[in-house]
Amino acid sequence: MTTHHDRAANPLREGLSNRPMPQPCTVVIFGASGDLTYRxxxxxxxxxxxxxxxxxxxxxxxxxxxEKTDDSFRNELEEATRKFSRQGxxxxxxxxxxxxxxxxxxxxxxxEGYERLAQRLNALDSARNTRGNRLFYLxxxxxxxxxxxxxxxxxxxxxxxxxxWTRVIVEKPFGTDLPSAQTLNSVVNHVFREEDTYRIDHYLxxxxxxxxxxxxxxxxxxxxxxxxxxxxxxxxxAAEPLGVEARGPYYESSGALRDMVxxxxxQLLCLVAMEPPTxxxxxxxxxxxxxxxRALRPMKPEDVAHNVVRGQYxxxxxxxxxxxxxxxxxxxxxxxxxxxxxxxRLHVDNWRWADVPFYVRVGKRxxxxxxxxxxxxxxxxxxxxxxxxxxxxxxxxIRIQPDEGISLRIQAKRPGASVKIEPVKMDFHYGTSxxxxxxxxxxxxxxxxxxxxxxxxxxxDEVECAWRFIDLIEQAWHAHPSPxxxxxYPAGSWGPAEADALLERDxxxxxxx
Amino acid sequence: xxxxxxTQALGFPVELSQLGREIKKLWERESQTSTRASxxxxxxxxxxxxxxxxxxxxxxxxxxxxxxxxxxxxxxxDSSQDQIRAWINAHCHLSRAGAKQVCCEQVSFYFxxxxxxxxxxxxxxxxxxxxxxxxxxxxxxxxPIDVQLWAWVDRxxxxxxxxxxxxxxxSLIREALSSGHSRLVLCDLNWTRSLHxxxxxxxxxxxxxxxxxxxxxxxxxxxxxxxxxxxALLLVGWLAAQLKLELHDSRPDNxxxxxxxxxxVRFVLKQESGRSISRCELHSDTGSLLCQRDTAxxxxxxxxxxxxxxxxxxxxxxxxxxxxxxxxEEIAGGGPHxxxxxxxxxxxxxx
Ligand SMILES: NC(=O)c1ccc[n+]([C@@H]2O[C@H](COP(=O)([O-])OP(=O)(O)OC[C@H]3O[C@@H](n4cnc5c(N)ncnc54)[C@H](OP(=O)(O)O)[C@@H]3O)[C@@H](O)[C@H]2O)c1
Numbered sequence: 001m002t003t004h005h006d007r008a009a010n011p012l013r014e015g016l017s018n019r020p021m022p023q024p025c026t027v028v029i030f031g032a033s034g035d036l037t038y039r040x041x042x043x044x045x046x047x048x049x050x051x052x053x054x055x056x057x058x059x060x061x062x063x064x065x066x067e068k069t070d071d072s073f074r075n076e077l078e079e080a081t082r083k084f085s086r087q088g089x090x091x092x093x094x095x096x097x098x099x100x101x102x103x104x105x106x107x108x109x110x111x112e113g114y115e116r117l118a119q120r121l122n123a124l125d126s127a128r129n130t131r132g133n134r135l136f137y138l139x140x141x142x143x144x145x146x147x148x149x150x151x152x153x154x155x156x157x158x159x160x161x162x163x164x165w166t167r168v169i170v171e172k173p174f175g176t177d178l179p180s181a182q183t184l185n186s187v188v189n190h191v192f193r194e195e196d197t198y199r200i201d202h203y204l205x206x207x208x209x210x211x212x213x214x215x216x217x218x219x220x221x222x223x224x225x226x227x228x229x230x231x232x233x234x235x236x237x238a239a240e241p242l243g244v245e246a247r248g249p250y251y252e253s254s255g256a257l258r259d260m261v262x263x264x265x266x267q268l269l270c271l272v273a274m275e276p277p278t279x280x281x282x283x284x285x286x287x288x289x290x291x292x293x294r295a296l297r298p299m300k301p302e303d304v305a306h307n308v309v310r311g312q313y314x315x316x317x318x319x320x321x322x323x324x325x326x327x328x329x330x331x332x333x334x335x336x337x338x339x340x341x342x343x344x345r346l347h348v349d350n351w352r353w354a355d356v357p358f359y360v361r362v363g364k365r366x367x368x369x370x371x372x373x374x375x376x377x378x379x380x381x382x383x384x385x386x387x388x389x390x391x392x393x394x395x396x397x398i399r400i401q402p403d404e405g406i407s408l409r410i411q412a413k414r415p416g417a418s419v420k421i422e423p424v425k426m427d428f429h430y431g432t433s434x435x436x437x438x439x440x441x442x443x444x445x446x447x448x449x450x451x452x453x454x455x456x457x458x459x460x461d462e463v464e465c466a467w468r469f470i471d472l473i474e475q476a477w478h479a480h481p482s483p484x485x486x487x488x489y490p491a492g493s494w495g496p497a498e499a500d501a502l503l504e505r506d507x508x509x510x511x512x513x
Numbered sequence: 514x515x516x517x518x519x520t521q522a523l524g525f526p527v528e529l530s531q532l533g534r535e536i537k538k539l540w541e542r543e544s545q546t547s548t549r550a551s552x553x554x555x556x557x558x559x560x561x562x563x564x565x566x567x568x569x570x571x572x573x574x575x576x577x578x579x580x581x582x583x584x585x586x587x588x589x590x591d592s593s594q595d596q597i598r599a600w601i602n603a604h605c606h607l608s609r610a611g612a613k614q615v616c617c618e619q620v621s622f623y624f625x626x627x628x629x630x631x632x633x634x635x636x637x638x639x640x641x642x643x644x645x646x647x648x649x650x651x652x653x654x655x656x657p658i659d660v661q662l663w664a665w666v667d668r669x670x671x672x673x674x675x676x677x678x679x680x681x682x683x684s685l686i687r688e689a690l691s692s693g694h695s696r697l698v699l700c701d702l703n704w705t706r707s708l709h710x711x712x713x714x715x716x717x718x719x720x721x722x723x724x725x726x727x728x729x730x731x732x733x734x735x736x737x738x739x740x741x742x743x744x745a746l747l748l749v750g751w752l753a754a755q756l757k758l759e760l761h762d763s764r765p766d767n768x769x770x771x772x773x774x775x776x777x778v779r780f781v782l783k784q785e786s787g788r789s790i791s792r793c794e795l796h797s798d799t800g801s802l803l804c805q806r807d808t809a810x811x812x813x814x815x816x817x818x819x820x821x822x823x824x825x826x827x828x829x830x831x832x833x834x835x836x837x838x839x840x841x842e843e844i845a846g847g848g849p850h851x852x853x854x855x856x857x858x859x860x861x862x863x864x
């Protein structure tokens with residue numbers, strides 16, 4: 001791999017950093033006047049520079065259609081970075097960073113604009129020593145992917161010069177169902193090789209998501225218990241107090257299942273359920289993850305009715321503030337059947353996870369925000385202490401956000417002459433133990449893409465397998481003559497009663513967050 | 514000398530024998546509103562009242578970023594009294610996540626008169642169990658080394674820049690290491706001090722075009738502030754070791770090495786006012802690299818020049834020379850410092 005090759009070639013690198021070393025390159029952002037560029041991408045690049053990890057030779061070219069000069073673009077980005085950078089802005093560093101940013105005005109559909117882009121990139125390569133390495137970031141709606149990629153190929157920008165590389169980062173959503181994902185994959189892979197394609201799932205860039213593998217495979221005490229013999233069930237929750245805000249039209253065409261479960265939550269499930277990879281290369285890790293998605297038990301329409309609850313919020317209150325129903329949100333149909341909540345009971349059909357349900361729930365307008373994974377262990381045999389009253393099981397919770405950390409619930413004796421057992425919580429908070437703020441997910445992901453490490457990006461087969469699974473549910477909801485109902489829940493509650501019943505049927509309950 | 518110990522900042526005094534119990538009480542009082550956090554035992558050894566005060570200030574800063582049990586050990590061997598005094602205190606700050614106070618305890622001891630031989634014993638009795646022990650020894654090591662004290666240390670932190678006789682000090686360390694304490698990792702803050710500089714220089718050679726410059730290197734000039742000669746020497750050692758240069762002719766501040774193909778490489782050290790290392794130039798037959806600390810001191814201005822006319826500039830963070838950030842950098846880095854030991858082996862004869 002180039003990363004290792006380059007590191008070995010530089011004798012002064014030894015012992016200095018175990019971080020991936022980004023290579024000199026030009027990052028070309030399509031959709032550079034968009035929200036994501038201003039809020040996330042440029043602040044992330046600036047923070048990487050501030051940590052001293054940006055290659056000396058790096059340029060950023062923003063591609064969008066509005067009239068702007070390099071200078072006006074830089075000024076706007078400065079304002080945005082001031083607002084969104086996690087470590088503020090240092091005038092001097094920004095002064096040097098802004099000189100690396102350029103604006104290229106063109107319509108996505110205008111071939112001539114790409115020809116000019118190619119010339120400009122060549123000129124930048126010689127002026128800035130970026131060696132013909134290019135990272136194309138498609139920060140645009142998926143409907144634009146095909147057109148942009150086709151034009152990139154038409155002017156040969158997808159083909160790296162001898163000794164250089166070209167890569168493409170694509171944003172979510174990657175498809176809306178299996179056929180569209182397959183089409184997108186074939187469009188992308190027609191122009192870029194799979195190993196040069198980086199599909200963003202920003203959950204994977206989060207520190208705690210990366211810590212799941214460390215927790216499981218660097219601690220000898222967990223892995224022996226990490227199976228159906230000791231684990232009763234797993235709960236994965238992503239709760240949000242926010243509504244759809246300004247994203248009504250997008251959300252209407254997506255819904256909670258496609259927006260969150262197909263990508264983020266299934267990725268978390270994979271990290272929890274996967275077998276240890278043989279090594280930490282991108283493909284070894286992703287091979288194991290894809291096996292999990294393949295092992296998800298497919299659902300027939302009757303299984304969907306039994307194992308999946310979809311809900312939509314009605315009027316209610318969040319944080320003491322009254323909020324309207326989903327159907328009354330801006331640019332949302334008053335008869336909308338889009339789910340803002342979904343709870344699923346999933347099974348991973350392999351030896352390790354036989355008969356261990358994975359309960360996954362995600363929702364908007366819930367009482368509080370947070371993403372976590374809770375591993376509920378089986379209760380200790382009831383022969384000694386828990387003969388009369390049930391002793392609660394051990395629960396290991398991995399908090400992904402906010403307040404990232406890990407906690408373990410164990411049983412302890414309450415002081416006194418009688419044997420009274422009480423659960424106690426051992427808690428580890430990242431923020432408390434490590435004072436240093438974690439880098440933002442986009443920082444890590446951009447660094448990795450510049451360094452050629454695709455471990456934290458989704459591979460085509462992973463994405464397609466996930467859609468294959470999700471499509472069965474979508475079909476049961478939208479293409480079946482008698483679809484399961486869309487349940488309602490008041491905003492500010494923990495979701496529809498039917499979701500509670502889903503677990504109650506199994507003698508279990510959702511974890512209180 | 515002469516100033517007395519200001520005990521206010523050290524917290525409240527406790528009986529040595531009651532220390533464990535008092536710490537427990539401290540946390541019972543604080544536990545309503547705060548969370549206790551600890552990842553390491555961080556012991557700091559210093560001499561005299563002023564150093565106690567300065568170290569307490571530093572620990573307060575340090576614990577904001579790295580949760581630990583801080584153990585401050587002060588010594589005043591010239592005191593007429595033989596006594597050991599102890600205090601406990603908590604350093605609290607608001608956590609990143611918001612509402613909760615995060616607290617780390619500081620246990621302080623002051624060894625007066627002839628009680629210095631009991632440091633190891635007191636330290637071991639007051640470690641937070643199961644956590645690694647990092648010992649930061651300020652100033653010179655006493656001869657002979659207290660082997661018992663070092664036996665349980667995981668990382669020994671020192672600053673060779675502060676030593677008047679570095680060769681003697683390093684030979685003491687070597688002696689202690691040879692007595693079989695393999696777990697001990699040496700952490701020289703004088704090496705950490707040049708971390709950002711080494712990173713900045715290394716980064717310029719991540720670009721393969723620039724590597725030709727290393728392959729035909731002929732002169733390295735390093736400008737250092739008064740008192741930072743040893744920092745510059747470690748840098749010489751680093752470049753020489755990593756580029757596999759052999760020492761040919763050693764003269765103070767102007768030494769000659771030989772590269773693997775027989776090419777001579779000269780290292781020149783210059784003393785200039787400024788902060789630690791202010792400038793480092795690498796000249797070769799094909800171009801040059803200039804790394805210069807900017808006047809405010811926050812960045813290195815890098816300039817790479819190729820013979821064929823290309824010039825590239827870059828700005829990279831230069832880090833801080835203050836004790837707390839250096840310590841944090843050192844602790845975050847971890848590792849066995851093999852590169853340091855190699856650099857030291859080359860630099861030591863020049864000390
Ligand atoms: N924003 C987020 O936080 C976020 C989070 C996760 C994923 N994403 C994904 O990231 C992508 C970009 O999101 P965004 O929020 O930045 O979108 P956005 O604010 O709508 O920006 C879209 C960008 O594309 C440009 N554009 C659209 N059509 C064009 C055309 N024909 N020719 C040239 N430029 C054109 C727009 O330029 P004009 O300004 O001239 O219209 C704008 O720069 C989307 O796929 C989104 O799903 C976004």
